[in-house]
Amino acid sequence: MTPALELADVGVILGGRPVLTGASLVAVPGEVLGVVGANGAGKTTLLRAALGLAKLETGDAWLGGRPVDRLSEIERAGLAGYLPQERRIAWNMPAWRIAALGAPHLSPREAHQRALAALADMGVGGLAERGVRDMSGGERAKVLIARLLVTGAPLLVADEPAAGLDPQAALTVMEVLKTKAEAGAAVVATLHDLTLAARHCDRLAVMSAGRIVAIAPPTEALAPAVLAEAFGLDGELIATPSGWVVAARRLA
Amino acid sequence: MRLILLLIFILAASLALAVAFGETPLSVAQYAQAIVHPATAVGEILWGLRAPRAVAAALVGAELGLAGAVMQGLLRNPLADPGVLGVSAFAALGAATIIALGLAKTPGVIELAAMSGALAAGAIVAILAGRLREPETLILFGVALSALGGAATALAFNLSPSLITTSEMMNWLLGSTAGRGWGDIGAAAVPTLLGAGLCAYAARGLSMLTLGEEAAALSGLPMARLRAAAVAGAALLTGAAVAMAGVIGFVGLAAPHLVRGSVSDDPAKTLAPSALAGASLLVLADLAARMIPTAEELKLGVVTALFGAPLFALLAWRASRSWRA
Numbered sequence: 001m002t003p004a005l006e007l008a009d010v011g012v013i014l015g016g017r018p019v020l021t022g023a024s025l026v027a028v029p030g031e032v033l034g035v036v037g038a039n040g041a042g043k044t045t046l047l048r049a050a051l052g053l054a055k056l057e058t059g060d061a062w063l064g065g066r067p068v069d070r071l072s073e074i075e076r077a078g079l080a081g082y083l084p085q086e087r088r089i090a091w092n093m094p095a096w097r098i099a100a101l102g103a104p105h106l107s108p109r110e111a112h113q114r115a116l117a118a119l120a121d122m123g124v125g126g127l128a129e130r131g132v133r134d135m136s137g138g139e140r141a142k143v144l145i146a147r148l149l150v151t152g153a154p155l156l157v158a159d160e161p162a163a164g165l166d167p168q169a170a171l172t173v174m175e176v177l178k179t180k181a182e183a184g185a186a187v188v189a190t191l192h193d194l195t196l197a198a199r200h201c202d203r204l205a206v207m208s209a210g211r212i213v214a215i216a217p218p219t220e221a222l223a224p225a226v227l228a229e230a231f232g233l234d235g236e237l238i239a240t241p242s243g244w245v246v247a248a249r250r251l252a
Numbered sequence: 253m254r255l256i257l258l259l260i261f262i263l264a265a266s267l268a269l270a271v272a273f274g275e276t277p278l279s280v281a282q283y284a285q286a287i288v289h290p291a292t293a294v295g296e297i298l299w300g301l302r303a304p305r306a307v308a309a310a311l312v313g314a315e316l317g318l319a320g321a322v323m324q325g326l327l328r329n330p331l332a333d334p335g336v337l338g339v340s341a342f343a344a345l346g347a348a349t350i351i352a353l354g355l356a357k358t359p360g361v362i363e364l365a366a367m368s369g370a371l372a373a374g375a376i377v378a379i380l381a382g383r384l385r386e387p388e389t390l391i392l393f394g395v396a397l398s399a400l401g402g403a404a405t406a407l408a409f410n411l412s413p414s415l416i417t418t419s420e421m422m423n424w425l426l427g428s429t430a431g432r433g434w435g436d437i438g439a440a441a442v443p444t445l446l447g448a449g450l451c452a453y454a455a456r457g458l459s460m461l462t463l464g465e466e467a468a469a470l471s472g473l474p475m476a477r478l479r480a481a482a483v484a485g486a487a488l489l490t491g492a493a494v495a496m497a498g499v500i501g502f503v504g505l506a507a508p509h510l511v512r513g514s515v516s517d518d519p520a521k522t523l524a525p526s527a528l529a530g531a532s533l534l535v536l537a538d539l540a541a542r543m544i545p546t547a548e549e550l551k552l553g554v555v556t557a558l559f560g561a562p563l564f565a566l567l568a569w570r571a572s573r574s575w576r577a
Contacts, residue, residue, distance in 0.1 A: 048466075051470060053466060053469060053470075073469075073471075073472055073473065073474050073475070074472045074474075076470065076472070077470060077471055077472025078472065080470065081470070082466065082467060082470040083467070084464060084466040084467050086464045086466060086467075088464060089462055089463065090328035090461070090462045090463075090464075091328075091462050091512075091517040091518070091519060092516075092517045093462060093516055093517045093518050094516050097516065097518060098462070098463070101459065101460055101462070101463060101467075101471065102471075104456060104460060104471055104472060104473055105472060131516070131517065144463075147463070147467075
């Protein structure tokens with residue numbers, strides 16, 4: 001199976017400082033790959049490098065088996081949809097129009113229909129006509145995720161899709177992404193909530209200081225040694241009747 | 253579509269008013285005569301003087317309204333206007349330089365110089381816009397270009413050889429459509445149509461920029477090309493406007509705001525209504541400039557500034573509230 005996304009020994013330097021070093025990673029169709037790590041560990045840079053938005057100092061990045069720097073804009077959009085962390089929306093457009101921006105090459109009618117479906121998936125179908133700047137931050141975040149779904153791309157890359165959401169909304173986001181993966185998409189998402197990551201991701205890439213220190217299923221990736229190295233936490237992953245919970249006892 | 257029809261109706265009504273009223277009061281019989289026999293003296297007042305001037309004002313207003321809507325969309329900033337990136341300042345500099353050099357007598361030279369100034373600044377900005385994706389950085393460069401253009405224009409004033417050229421420059425820079433004829437309108441058609449075409453091409457990119465640069469970059473639209481087209485189109489339109497009527501402020505700022513709410517804030521859908529609204533605004537402002545009884549006719553740029561400045565303050569006030577949200 002062709003990986004949806006592949007990085008080989010990728011290094012990125014920003015402002016003279018290496019922010020990503022020797023990163024190698026593969027995301028395949030059907031899986032949700034979580035990227036976790038402390039603030040500043042290089043998670044966003046990893047995503048940007050994979051999408052051709054950051055200049056690579058070393059290594060190579062491929063989308064759908066093709067070098068990302070040789071893709072035209074339309075080819076790249078056909079291979080990957082991206083939800084940046086930045087959630088500012090410049091104008092007070094109705095939610096459905098924002099969501100429809102995910103499919104600029106479809107007819108307006110089709111884009112409209114897809115937008116309404118994606119908004120309904122995200123549980124904000126009733127807000128389709130409301131201006132996005134008249135919404136709460138959480139509602140706006142859901143509209144932006146709907147925009148990502150509308151792309152219909154085989155690889156969905158989401159930077160902090162669950163950040164700032166209440167628990168129920170965060171679960172909705174993860175469930176929807178999981179559904180997309182089950183339908184054949186590859187999903188790569190950075191996450192801050194380790195419990196959420198442990199429960200909803202098939203694999204986790206753990207980052208620390210610009211390096212990927214572990215890529216494995218959650219039980220391995222969040223082993224005590226990794227939690228100590230990547231997060232400075234003395235803690236562990238605990239099985240409870242309702243699923244995995246990451247418990248931190250103290251700072252490592 | 254209803255909005256467009258309404259705006260076309262308002263523009264037609266504004267043009268009719270501008271042709272019907274003027275300094276010379278006419279009787280009903282004279283109006284009838286002018287309509288039936290355009291080749292009479294009264295006909296000449298209506299069709300040879302007032303009509304081309306009104307159409308020139310409409311054209312300039314449409315150019316500024318469209319350029320303003322494009323700039324606000326491109327920079328994602330409700331306070332942007334056609335001059336924000338320094339294009340107007342360089343157009344004015346081009347015209348002022350020609351007047352200072354005493355070359356203003358040759359017909360068409362001032363207009364050509366204004367257009368060249370606008371295009372020079374537009375080219376610089378278009379190159380920068382390809383590289384600097386953050387609108388804030390682009391605005392800062394625009395402020396610098398505007399300041400440079402303004403300083404160089406001040407220098408032209410300073411070095412002006414005589415009081416007459418100084419006054420000519422002043423008159424020109426204050427903005428006016430007085431004395432504009434059908435020939436001038438024909439000459440402006442090419443840059444205007446080209447500019448409008450580029451803006452129409454860039455429209456979908458402006459909507460996409462609503463999501464920010466990174467999301468737009470992955471949207472599948474050729475953003476670098478669309479951004480360059482937006483800058484080039486706005487520069488052509490602004491240059492054509494300055495070439496026709498000097499520097500006229502506030503229309504390009506206000507027109508997009510008048511229509512934005514009616515098109516659900518979508519930058520692409522703001523363009524055509526903003527052009528129509530700008531046209532009506534400037535036709536009415538020009539009519540006001542002609543009708544307000546002053547010893548010397550008020551300059552159009554002065555009228556728009558007098559009405560526009562309070563509006564600008566109001567917009568800034570309202571925008572500051574939405575920024576907090």
